[in-house]
Amino acid sequence: MTAVLRAEGLGKRYGKHWALTDCTLDIPTGHVVGLVGPNGAGKTTLLNLACGQLPPTAGGITVLGGRPGGSPAQLAKVGYVAQDTPTYAGLSVAEHLKLGARLNPGWDDALARHRIERLGLRPSSRAGKLSGGQRAQLALTLGLAKRPELLILDEPVAALDPLARREFLQGLMEAAVEQQLSVVLSSHLVSDLERVCDYLIVLVDSKVQVAGELEKLLATHHRLTGPRRDPARLPADQHVISASHTDRQSTLLVRTQAPIHDPAWTVGQISLEDLVLAYMSKPADTHRRPTLEVQR
Numbered sequence: 001m002t003a004v005l006r007a008e009g010l011g012k013r014y015g016k017h018w019a020l021t022d023c024t025l026d027i028p029t030g031h032v033v034g035l036v037g038p039n040g041a042g043k044t045t046l047l048n049l050a051c052g053q054l055p056p057t058a059g060g061i062t063v064l065g066g067r068p069g070g071s072p073a074q075l076a077k078v079g080y081v082a083q084d085t086p087t088y089a090g091l092s093v094a095e096h097l098k099l100g101a102r103l104n105p106g107w108d109d110a111l112a113r114h115r116i117e118r119l120g121l122r123p124s125s126r127a128g129k130l131s132g133g134q135r136a137q138l139a140l141t142l143g144l145a146k147r148p149e150l151l152i153l154d155e156p157v158a159a160l161d162p163l164a165r166r167e168f169l170q171g172l173m174e175a176a177v178e179q180q181l182s183v184v185l186s187s188h189l190v191s192d193l194e195r196v197c198d199y200l201i202v203l204v205d206s207k208v209q210v211a212g213e214l215e216k217l218l219a220t221h222h223r224l225t226g227p228r229r230d231p232a233r234l235p236a237d238q239h240v241i242s243a244s245h246t247d248r249q250s251t252l253l254v255r256t257q258a259p260i261h262d263p264a265w266t267v268g269q270i271s272l273e274d275l276v277l278a279y280m281s282k283p284a285d286t287h288r289r290p291t292l293e294v295q296r
């Protein structure tokens with residue numbers, strides 16, 4: 001099966017600063033992928049590399065089997081809604097659609113018009129006079145009407161209120177199903193990702209910390225609570241992602257493929273938010289197991 005995105009040792013450096021390092025990913029098609037990480041982690045850099053707006057400094061990346069931005073056919077396969085949902089303030093909604101038709105060979109005008117009508121956007125309204133939510137919907141419409149195989153969205157809902165966010169994500173989900181689209185979207189809002197994503201990438205300090213199908217990730221990560229214990233003494237197949245301790249008790253978030261039989265532990269399920277926060281607070285040195293520290 002063609003991977004929607006395959007990266008091997010991918011890196012990007014701005015001057016002396018590496019914004020993305022040693023990024024290796026293999027994402028199958030047909031997923032809605034959530035890319036999450038703190039400010040400055042390298043999310044926008046990765047998305048820009050994926051749509052061919054930036055060349056890599058190291059390693060390689062293919063998107064839908066081709067080099068990003070490498071040919072007109074490749075450009076037509078990938079839609080990109082950049083951060084801050086870019087639209088032209090002085091152009092009307094109808095003029096945006098005209099521009100979309102002129103720039104994109106696979107433009108689906110009926111889809112664009114139908115969507116604009118359903119959203120209640122007046123074709124004569126200038127983008128500069130639309131609300132943030134309406135502008136985001138216009139940008140999404142332009143991305144969808146291009147009829148891409150992959151749609152990439154960089155923090156598309158960051159500026160929207162909860163209702164507008166929900167409407168936007170619902171529209172995106174419907175389109176992903178109807179058009180059999182693969183989607184990659186970055187967001188800081190874990191609750192939104194929980195609603196729409198079935199694949200997760202956590203990026204911290206320019207490195208991929210974890211990537212995989214959400215269901216599998218949740219099934220292989222567990223919260224262990226029990227008498228205080230040094231995480232370094234856990235079986236080798238239990239990888240400690242985060243640990244906190246009181247005088248008597250330890251709480252660990254571990255990754256393991258195997259069942260946990262140790263009767264001293266109470267094993268609990270984790271949420272997507274637990275998973276993301278654990279990887280976001282993971283020490284940068286991944287080879288060293290966390291030492292026993294007391295948090296009072």
Ligand SMILES: Nc1ncnc2c1ncn2[C@@H]1O[C@H](COP(=O)(O)OP(=O)(O)OP(=O)(O)O)[C@@H](O)[C@H]1O
Nearest residue numbers: 014017018019037038039040041042043044045046
């Ligand atoms: N054009 C540039 N020139 C120099 N440094 C850059 C440039 N673009 C990004 N960076 C740096 O690269 C790092 C990664 O930035 P990037 O925008 O990819 O992060 P991000 O995860 O998308 O952040 P945010 O969540 O704030 O949007 C940051 O340290 C940033 O300052």
